[in-house]
Amino acid sequence: MGFGTVGSGAAELLRENHDHILKNSMQDSLELTHILDLRDFPGSPYEPILTHDFNDILNDDQTGIVVETMGGIHPAYEFVSACLEAGKSVVTSNKELVAEKGCQLLRLAESKNVNFLFEASVGGGIPIIRPISQCLAANEFGKIAGILNGTTNYILTRMFENGVSFEAALREAQDRGYAERDPSSDIDGIDTARKISILASLAFGKHVYPKDVKPIGISGVTEADVKRAAEQGCVVKLLATAEKLRDGRIDVEVRPAFIRKTSPLAPVSGVYNAILVKGNATEDVMFYGRGAGKMPTASAVIADVIDCCKHVGTRKFFGWEDSEPGYTVSGNASALEIADV
């Protein structure tokens, strides 16, 4: 559902690496049955399976796994809910949907014994959802810190390395296709707030709602700030952190921060992202890679599809609980202070 950048990338990947994917999913066949989009794609090899009617997917009993890459809450939420209700597993790359409705959708998936997976919703091609929920499952987490937005990291890297202004770096990012015409969701930290909300929900077991996170964006960062960071042996990054407080609440912060050059997060440059996870057994573990882009994100989508194939009839994912009001604390971090990461 949704044949934009990520959706079409997933279809391409499924075709390109078909044998490899079939082998890894331990299936005899894996077939793309429908593509839902508002648009037409005349001449596309996918034209025969293109539809404008969601019911074509919903009512097809042969279709057991549905991929949602439309973005936004509506109608993605209604479509995904209906698919789960109908006993289909759902894979999504939609961070807004997971950040707002993850808890409800996971509960619905649980009640129907199907999977709702969303590796692609955070960190593009970087494996992070599965590592936190499975590989580090023996750990209790203290803190998660991440550089979760490639657009702002590109801008801050250019400002740092070339001494250009925020405005000049933003224009350059737009020219290179790394920033949208309206860049506010990235620049103001809204995209980052959604992603850290998902990671915090997963790591600490209760839903963190993005509306409770008060991000500070990077538009106020000046050339003087960047210079001062360098003088203090630091770099400037849009940093997201989620930390468990002693009283059980979670402090979630998004702000431009000074990061010491000795931190593993410091060398994460340009459009790359990284997530640092502190577990009580593992200590620091970090995941690094391209945080966005067509094929990296498609790779995460198809990995989830493969996982669904291997778990038909057995739900594999625990999920998290809903939270009480006041669970999330935010707004305690100041911009441009040295962060302890």
Added chain:
Amino acid sequence: MGFGTVGSGAAELLRENHDHILKNSMQDSLELTHILDLRDFPGSPYEPILTHDFNDILNDDQTGIVVETMGGIHPAYEFVSACLEAGKSVVTSNKELVAEKGCQLLRLAESKNVNFLFEASVGGGIPIIRPISQCLAANEFGKIAGILNGTTNYILTRMFENGVSFEAALREAQDRGYAERDPSSDIDGIDTARKISILASLAFGKHVYPKDVKPIGISGVTEADVKRAAEQGCVVKLLATAEKLRDGRIDVEVRPAFIRKTSPLAPVSGVYNAILVKGNATEDVMFYGRGAGKMPTASAVIADVIDCCKHVGTRKFFGWEDSEPGYTVSGNASALEIADV
């Protein structure tokens, strides 16, 4: 089986994070039933379940998951084989066993529909086996590059940062407990060769035998080499690489290499490890963390145990095939040249 550093760490972790682990494994109870070791541990809280007789484990129908942390091939191979034959899943941290016998043990596990998991065999607490086999399952891999040995990385980091000799850095590593009294397995690259063999087998789908890998160790690295690296904008690391050749064979190399400071592998210092994976969809993805140590490695062991709990009766892992003679190529890399990573 084996109550040394990693085995006792796993037992501790199971107790410390018990509620968390139970929840993540979706079980009502999870009980440690036996500990096999040649030694006695008088006064230990585990004394009541300690045994010297492997048959106590093998013949206990209530024990469905066996953890092997003894190390070495014999009797680990015989014990693990017998457990799999008896329909028990096995989790191991034993890199020598997986590197030598992984293919056979995976096939045996397949035939009995049980799991043989080994996340802890490479990279200590760094999630890498599951990410390669699951999170990146939609990718075809071109190259894997890693800093896989904490002892040698500590020594090279000290030589680089403090200008000390190899001998002085080795003594320091021994004093701090980072190097064994007989450090040859680390220093000569044997440990690293085993780990890259496991990663290469997993990523490329056929068994790479460590005997076919010709490692170059770090004992020949001089202070002058380290200085020359710095002059060229590089650092020196014991680098392991596995790369698919055009004819389908795999080139596996272990050697001290110059790594450009712009590489994400360059800042990996001290006892930390990192693995860089190049997928055809994701491009560069890197995993970073403590490559050894009691609790990080125990964390990986228990994550596998949790996974076994969630997959009783359903094998979840594909494994890899055996390889024909000549499949692995090695010895083509020279020491102290700039590596393309």
